[in-house]
Amino acid sequence: MTRRTGPRRAGPVERDSQYVTALPAPPLRAFIERYVGYRLTGFAPGVHRGLPSRYLTFIVSIGPPIDVIAQSDPHQAPDSYRCVVSGLQGRSATIGYGAHQEGVQIDVSPLGARVLFGVPSRVLWDASVECSDVVGRQGGELWERLQGAPDWPARFAACDEMLLRWANADAGAHVAPELRQAWHTLVRSGGVTAVGELANELGWSRQHLARRFGEEFGLGPKLAARVLRFDRATTMLRHTPSFTTIAQVAASCGYFDQSHLDRDFLELAGCSPSQLLTEELPSFQDDPAPPG
Amino acid sequence: MTNNTESSTRVWPILSYSDAPEAMAFLTRAFGLERRAAYARADDPQIIEHAEMRWPGGGGFMLGTAGKDDSAFGQRKPGNDAVYVVCDDPDALFAQATAAGAEVVRGPADEDYGSRGFTVRDLEGNIWSFGTYAGE
Numbered sequence: 001m002t003r004r005t006g007p008r009r010a011g012p013v014e015r016d017s018q019y020v021t022a023l024p025a026p027p028l029r030a031f032i033e034r035y036v037g038y039r040l041t042g043f044a045p046g047v048h049r050g051l052p053s054r055y056l057t058f059i060v061s062i063g064p065p066i067d068v069i070a071q072s073d074p075h076q077a078p079d080s081y082r083c084v085v086s087g088l089q090g091r092s093a094t095i096g097y098g099a100h101q102e103g104v105q106i107d108v109s110p111l112g113a114r115v116l117f118g119v120p121s122r123v124l125w126d127a128s129v130e131c132s133d134v135v136g137r138q139g140g141e142l143w144e145r146l147q148g149a150p151d152w153p154a155r156f157a158a159c160d161e162m163l164l165r166w167a168n169a170d171a172g173a174h175v176a177p178e179l180r181q182a183w184h185t186l187v188r189s190g191g192v193t194a195v196g197e198l199a200n201e202l203g204w205s206r207q208h209l210a211r212r213f214g215e216e217f218g219l220g221p222k223l224a225a226r227v228l229r230f231d232r233a234t235t236m237l238r239h240t241p242s243f244t245t246i247a248q249v250a251a252s253c254g255y256f257d258q259s260h261l262d263r264d265f266l267e268l269a270g271c272s273p274s275q276l277l278t279e280e281l282p283s284f285q286d287d288p289a290p291p292g
Numbered sequence: 293m294t295n296n297t298e299s300s301t302r303v304w305p306i307l308s309y310s311d312a313p314e315a316m317a318f319l320t321r322a323f324g325l326e327r328r329a330a331y332a333r334a335d336d337p338q339i340i341e342h343a344e345m346r347w348p349g350g351g352g353f354m355l356g357t358a359g360k361d362d363s364a365f366g367q368r369k370p371g372n373d374a375v376y377v378v379c380d381d382p383d384a385l386f387a388q389a390t391a392a393g394a395e396v397v398r399g400p401a402d403e404d405y406g407s408r409g410f411t412v413r414d415l416e417g418n419i420w421s422f423g424t425y426a427g428e
Contacts, residue, residue, distance in 0.1 A: 240331065241354070244342045245361075247361075248341040248342070249331075251333045251334065251341065252342075253331075254334035254335070255334075
């Protein structure tokens with residue numbers, strides 16, 4: 001767990017930020033990488049960017065709801081969620097926050113969409129929904145359980161219990177093995193694997209890969225690779241010291257050069273890498289996983 | 293929950309290696325250092341732009357490939373650094389380090405200030421001292 005400093009605007013109240021990570025129960029680990037509990041108090045109200053990443057967004061709020069001021073898809077109206085589920089996305093969303101933010105973020109692989117939400121990841125692509133609209137009553141129950149839980153271990157235990165109850169492991173088999181392999185290959189390479197190379201590895205034509213991939217995940221393999229490259233670059237930017245230059249990040253993450261990285265950031269994040277770093281809230285999206 | 297041993301590591305030596313991937317493998321084999329992050333150049337995995345290793349007993353250091361760029365960090369000559377690491381069992385660690393091919397500078401010995409430790413060189417000549425003395 002890494003402590004980060006918050007926005008520079010000092011609030012009148014003492015600021016405190018807590019991030020607590022935990023692994024889910026073993027049967028859930030195949031598609032949930034970890035839980036991240038967060039509690040931020042005393043920050044001046046503001047907005048932050050909900051960035052494209054390699055996970056589906058699945059956040060259960062505790063207290064104030066999650067206020068999406070601008071959706072990643074401009075055609076979807078702004079909304080507030082007690083428990084938000086969103087698919088992969090190719091643009092950032094804008095989330096408003098008040099002086100108190102608290103909740104549990106559940107990092108779900110798109111390969112887990114069928115298991116957890118009963119739909120392929122494509123159905124959630126570039127969209128946000130209230131959890132209970134996808135999974136029914138149990139979504140509301142999860143939210144309620146977290147409001148009452150006294151501490152982080154109890155909150156994570158409630159997530160385990162609820163998710164184990166509603167996860168349907170059999171549905172996971174419906175993601176074709178080739179598509180699982182394609183996703184894993186892209187994630188492992190940080191989005192550097194070329195689509196042609198990926199198609200060869202699977203013994204599929206590029207067209208067939210693009211079609212099948214899109215049917216499962218909602219976006220094509222090329223855009224997925226861009227999102228994964230961006231995900232890796234933002235992780236590296238946040239976690240390496242300032243003497244690691246943006247040019248080095250670009251070189252490490254498979255961009256042709258720094259201006260290529262800048263262009264991708266403008267499209268995916270809506271700003272430059274340096275602006276992202278200056279304005280960003282304490283980051284919990286990709287702190288290192290807890291040991292063990 | 294906002295503080296723990298890891299986030300309280302506030303001093304990070306920065307080393308550079310001609311062959312950073314091999315150096316990391318050696319440091320793990322020889323000393324039990326744990327690789328936590330490594331960012332290789334996408335079109336040349338031999339070049340490590342930035343990497344971090346942790347000492348299980350606390351602390352860590354950063355490293356990169358020598359000559360990776362024109363910056364002050366990129367231009368340092370490898371093989372000139374020295375690091376001292378506190379350890380509980382220097383004799384066992386000495387056996388592990390020499391078995392992995394570390395060059396002995398000074399074998400395990402008791403110091404008159406009450407520490408027991410040893411000193412070896414890694415594959416590129418940096419000096420690693422290990423001892424029970426934990427600082428004043």
